[in-house]
Each structure stands twice: as C-alpha cells, then as structure tokens.
Amino acid sequence: MRIKFWLGSAIVGLTVLLGPVAAMFAPQDPRTWQTYPRNLGPSLDHFLGTTALGQDIFWLLSWSVRNSLLLGVTVGALATIIGVAAGLVAGYRGGLSDRVLSFLMDGLIVIPSLPLLILLSALSKGQASMAVLGGMLVLFNWPFPARQVRSVALSLRERDFVSLAWFSGESLLRIVRWQLFPYLRNWAVANFINTILVVIAVESSLAFLGLSNDAIPTLGTMIYWALKYQALFAGRWYWIVPPILAVILIFVGLFLFSNSLTDRLRKHPGAAL
C-alpha cells in the first residue's frame, strides 16, 4: 500500500505548490475586478484565461486553493485537538463529565449540520466572516474524534501498564501524554486529514449555494461565480473546470494519504507515526 501513500503525498504536494506557494507570487490581488480584458481563453500571459469579471483565473485559483486549505487545516486541527481532549476526559475520568460530554457528542453527531449551517449562513449572508464559519464547523466536527477517543480511552484505562503508571504516582497529564497518546497519534493525524476534507466540502457546498462570503476567494466561491456568470452556457470551460478539478484532486490526494495511515494503523495497531 506504499503506492497510496506516495500518490497521496504527491497530489497533496502538488496542490500546496499550486495553492499557498504559487499564491505568494501572484503579480497582483486576483480579487480585483477588471484588471485584465474579460473572457480571454488560456494563453501564455494568462495560463487559464480570465473571468467575465476580468480576473486572472490561474492566480484566482491559487488564492482559492490557499484559502480553502487554510480554513480546512485550522478547523481540522482545532476539532481534532478538542475532540481528543474531550474524548480522553470522558473516557478516562468517567462519571458525570462522561455523561455530559457523551450527551453533547451524540446530540451533535445526529444533527445534520449542513441544514443548520445553511440556516446560519442565510441569516448572516455577507456578514459571516471566515472565523464565524470556522467556529461553527469546529462545533460540528469535534464530536466524531471525541467519540472514538472515548472508546479507546475506556479500554486503555483497564490496561495494566496504565494502572501501573497510576500507582507509581504519575500525574494524569503525564499518563495521558506518555501512556495514552502514543496509541492515538496516528489515528489523530488521519482524523485531522479527514476533517480537512469535511470542512472543504461543507464550505464549498455553502459557497456553491451562494451562502458564504463571496468576496473571499475559495474553491466554492469560485465555482459559484463561474456558474453565476453562466460560464457553462457560454462554453468558458477554463473558468469552471479548474476549481472543480482542484476540489477533486485535493480530496483524492488527502484521502489516499489518510487512508494509507489508517491501513498502517490496522496492520500495526500500536504504531507510532
């Protein structure tokens, strides 16, 4: 299964090159309208042509990839950290904190988050910053890791080496850090990557519906603008196809990467990364 890992890494590397790295070299802010003549086809000056609003599609795409990745990585990291912490507390401490946290997890997991996010975005249309949206996404995404960590913590608690550490006077923090965390590290990375996927999917779905702040270029808002200006009917494939392809590439790449991690975890359950 090496091939999954390398293919995944290669695609992720490519998107990072195309997105965050390339975005640093953008000749000007691609958000500005009417910088170039409108509706140009791909050429050497504009690798992917220009939009109906006179923006360079290539640089717009790299900004979009960068912003989508940035949101995904931030929310993924926060949700994973909160989830692991809450899961450990619930599973290891038990009692009342377990009951309260478990209820929150179950409640949030069953609620379909997309309709709620649609409601939220519809109400705050144009005013919701990335931070507010990110906060909501963290709220809906921490329960998944928390639930799994809780079940792992429940079983680890009973293991001899954990009891041994406890009786030899190790503090709770040290036990979590040195006895429990090594078991979760690999899994946490896979979960982090999966959350990035979920976040990019939800953000682009919202943007596609015209619900996110369309002044900030993301993959979703790019598709939204292209559809809004009838790129399809006018045959301007070079506007709509690149963001769609970029979404597909990011998803397949990140998923292959996280899947190869989970595979390794299944074959060597205790493997540290």
Next chain:
Amino acid sequence: MKFLISRLTSYLAVILFGITAIFFIPRLLPVNPVEAMLGRILSQGAYMQQEQVSALREVLSDAFGLNGSLASQYAGFLRRVLLTQDFGPSLAMYPTPVKELIAQALPWTFGLLLSSVLIAWVVGNALGLITGALPTRKLSRVLEGVALVFYPIPYFVLALVLSILFSFVWTVFPLTTTIRGVGWSWGFIGSVIYHSLLPAASIVAVTFGWWMLSMRALTETLMDEEFVIYARLKGLSNRRIILRYILPNTLLPQITFLALQLGLMFSGAIVTEIVFNYPGVGSLIHTAVLQGDYSLLTGAVSLSIVAVATLTLLVDLSCPLIDPRIRQR
C-alpha cells in the same frame, strides 16, 4: 424493553436538542433577521412609507416569534413546533403554510434518498464482500482504486461533473427536472425515473465507496477468524464460505453504520437536489435561502433533523430483528 425505552428517550432528546439549536443559533448571531429581511425587501426597489415599514417590522417580528422575553419566545416556539408542527405561513409564497410546502416536497426527497441509499448500500457491500474475500484478484485492486477515488469527492462536485458530462457534453439527460404527465400513469412514473437517474447516480457514486471500503475491511478481518479457516479446511466452496460464514457476520455493523450515514446522506441529497433542481426539500431550502424565507427555512431544517433522527431510530430498532445476539444488551 429497557433498550427500547432508552433508545426512545435519546431519540426525543436529540430532536429537542436540534430544535433548541435551531431556536438559539439565529439568536446568538449579531444579526437581526427582521432588519436583514427589511433591508432585503427595501433594497429590491420596493418603495414604502415609514409607517408601512414599521407595520411590516411588526408582522415579521411576530412571524419569527421575536416578541416577548427569550424564555417566553422559546416556550412559544417549542409549543408551536412540537405540538402543532406550525411554522407559520411561508413569507415568499404567502399565504401557503410552510407545513404544506414541506409535505409536498418530502416524498420526492425520500424517494430519491432511500432508493439511492439502498442501491449504494447493496452495490457497495456486494463489491466490498468480493474484494475483501478475494483480495489478490486484479479486479479487486481495480475496484478498490475506483472506490478510493470516488468516496472522498463532495456530493455537489460529482453532481456538477455528471450534469456537465451528461447534459452539456453528451446531452442525454435534461439539465433541470421538469416532470411531465399527471397522476399515476406510466408516463408519469417513467418521467420521474428518467429525471431521477442523474441525481441518484451522483449520490450512489459518492456513497458506494464508503460501503465498499468498510465492508472490505470487515471481510478481511473475518477471513482470518478461526471458524472461517475451519470452514475452508472442511473443503467448503468459496461461495458458500462468503455467503454463509462471512455475510451474516458483516451485516450487523453495516446496518448500524447505515444509521450513522443517513444523516450525512440527507445533507448530500439536499445539495444534489439543488444542482439538479429536483423538487424536494433541498430545492425548497434553496428557494427559501434565495428569497429570505426565514420561516420556510426553519421548518425545512427542523424537518430534516426529525427525519434523520427517525430514520436512525428505525435502523437501530431493526437491529435485534437481524441479529438475535443484540437482545442480550
């Protein structure tokens, strides 16, 4: 019995939790829906006298249940929603009640969702069973690759790609859903199926990969179990081992997962419906969003929460029927 009661309690708790969230989230935002809506109406060029504006503000506040203290608003909201399922009249399609609009859209969504979910479940599990039991075949490798590529793609992207491919590049399917025919004639049914094929295909394509991958993982671990090795030593055929020894043991987790996945699929179906303009709850939500129809939106969102919770409950309750061991819980 104890299981039934605890499951029912958590079902009601989840619905209450969701509806409470719907009530509080808009109120936690620094946005006033009434003012936002007034602004939208005024910016659309409608000229209004000052007193008309304040009259409208009154009407909107009342429709949104924004009069009185927070506690009494919440009590009123719960009473209306839980007892009478009353979300007030739709603001965009005044005076049709929200309830009626939703009732019209619901069968479409359920038809699309249930059929595509079932197809994806059956196809994915069958393929997962085969690839898990025969991991060295070339076909298994290819199928796994396909599943790995399709599974992570978001619903709306695949829906867009399918609609570009089959409605623009190769025009075999219409771009939007316009169902012809009346009543329960063959023409009508055929038209429904024809127009549902692409949306259903996009949901199936995204979800079958998940089933296939999880089924494959389950089957792989089972293949190493002693009873399977024993069966093989007895000289039973591969086919018999797969159908009699592996399949029954994998069904239960897969059915439990179905409950968890339904919630996600509901969201996916909503987006897919919007892409294809399919006349279900998704399109209703889209219309509500475009026209700022706050009460329709609240109604549709509450409904999707209740629907997902109910489907999950049904799947959970049917588990003991499939595996007698579950009763010992």
